[in-house]
Amino acid sequence: MERGLYIAASGMLAEQVRQDQIANELANASTAGYKADRSSQHAFGDLLLANTQTGQEVGPLGFGAQIAETVTDLTPQALRRTGEPLDFAVEGEGWFGVRTANGVRYTRNGAFTEGPGGRLVDQMGNPVLSQNGGTVRVTGGAVDPGRLGVFDVPNAAKEGDSLFTGAAQGQAAGRVTAGALEGSGVDPARAMVDMISSLRSFEAGQKAITTIDETLQRAAAQVGSLSG
Numbered sequence: 001m002e003r004g005l006y007i008a009a010s011g012m013l014a015e016q017v018r019q020d021q022i023a024n025e026l027a028n029a030s031t032a033g034y035k036a037d038r039s040s041q042h043a044f045g046d047l048l049l050a051n052t053q054t055g056q057e058v059g060p061l062g063f064g065a066q067i068a069e070t071v072t073d074l075t076p077q078a079l080r081r082t083g084e085p086l087d088f089a090v091e092g093e094g095w096f097g098v099r100t101a102n103g104v105r106y107t108r109n110g111a112f113t114e115g116p117g118g119r120l121v122d123q124m125g126n127p128v129l130s131q132n133g134g135t136v137r138v139t140g141g142a143v144d145p146g147r148l149g150v151f152d153v154p155n156a157a158k159e160g161d162s163l164f165t166g167a168a169q170g171q172a173a174g175r176v177t178a179g180a181l182e183g184s185g186v187d188p189a190r191a192m193v194d195m196i197s198s199l200r201s202f203e204a205g206q207k208a209i210t211t212i213d214e215t216l217q218r219a220a221a222q223v224g225s226l227s228g
Helices: 002-027 188-227
Strands: 037-043 047-050 057-061 065-072 079-081 088-091 096-100 103-107 157-160 163-165 175-178 180-182
Touching: 002 037, 002 188
Parallel strands: 088 180
Antiparallel strands: 037 065, 047 057, 079 180, 088 175, 096 103, 103 163, 157 163
């Protein structure tokens, strides 16, 4: 009976992780170049139950669930026109490079602006890089798209704030389009359905724990009355 509490609790913890992920996706449904995450769950190993007197197998008992892995969907999304001269999008494969305090990072969010000294910077103030790793300058309020680097980063891993880590392997095949941004990789309708499903699973775990707790309390009360 007590094991049931841990099984239900593990499922609730897994759903909490899933809900945090979905909430983050909904918050970034309109963030340019955002890449959605997908988490998968799996069960812990099963315990095979047997009758202690006869040795006959009763069946397996699971130990609960946990998040197995979280994978980022890096599929390029459709572009949307903005008409802003410092908005850029990579059409196809590739990443913009920016220089941060922690080193070079990569992004698909091309909502850039003009920073101090006329440098092209991202929304965090990080300088945008050319293909050879130099900074890109804004001239007359605009930038030639051909001056922006498009890097091939096959092992890109999400770091946060639309930034990815990884080792660039030269120039990517994608091309830069000015006056446009890549759409978010989040499908709001799907995210809402996933959130409702996760909440229901979480509530089912809560109900299971409440039921087990009430059963244990009744059992303890009955044992106490018999012993008296």
